[in-house]
Amino acid sequence: MIEIERKFLVRPGILDLKDGKEIAQWYIMRGEGRSLRVRRYEGGYVMTVKIGKGIARQEIERKLSNAEALSMIDNALEEPVRKTRHSIKSGKHIWSVDVFQGANEGLWLAEIELQAKDEYFERPAWIGKEVSGDACFQNANLARNPISKWRSDFIAVLNGD
Template identity: 45%
Template sequence: MATETERKFLVTSDAWREGPPGMRICQGYLSLDPGRTVRVRIAGEKAFLTIKGATSGVSRQEFEYAIPLDDARALLDLCVPSPVDKIRHERQHGAHLWEVDEFLGANAGLVVAEIELEDADEEFDHPEWLGGEVSDDPRYYNASLARQPWSEWGA
């Protein structure tokens, strides 16, 4: 059984942009149940099916499997309500790799950085571009952004 321990932060400047270009990701959700999400993702020319359990603190069970690209394209058509489109940039800072997601479409303007940790209490260096933590705010979960995009929050 795999466990994901992840913390999520807003990004406050463009300083993270220095570095290699990112990868376009399109992902949709076949299940948005709070106890389990089922996601299909196309990242570049690779595709994955991911099942995530309920979040407990900053951890949850995660199972990810490579699937054929054509299957992923067909599964995206079954997703509810709409896919999340973003560019993922990987940035090394200290001993950790950060994933900076620059959202597109209905979530354009939102930039979030994630870090995966060995355990919830692990210490890590904070890059200068890192803002407030949103790990405990379910609105920033990608599954939530599919249901209620960032552009609609003020409405």
């Protein structure tokens, strides 16, 4: 299945978020334009393969048993990316707003899934700079190179510098 997703920074101090869902995701393999991850979400585990670059990528998901997931997690490349996901309806779309913890503390990203690359969507006031094409903000790269390693550059991006 092709996933069309755009990603944006969230303007600080505008959203008051409640009732999010905790996510942890481990990267098992990562290469140029592809990744394999295991995500713990809502009490279960899902394996996801993503292939491609840009806003349209192939995505394959499959539920895992606890034993399968734990076996794969034992071979993770690094510590998991931890975040709390909030769903916010705006216009005809549902936005996923991820508030990161741990080594990516302070990062808030909003994602919207679309049916077409050129599909129109409303941009709520809390949406900041688009980072869809910036590899630094892909979760696979945030696992390997969290913003705690480049916080001053992150703050400059957040402030639009």
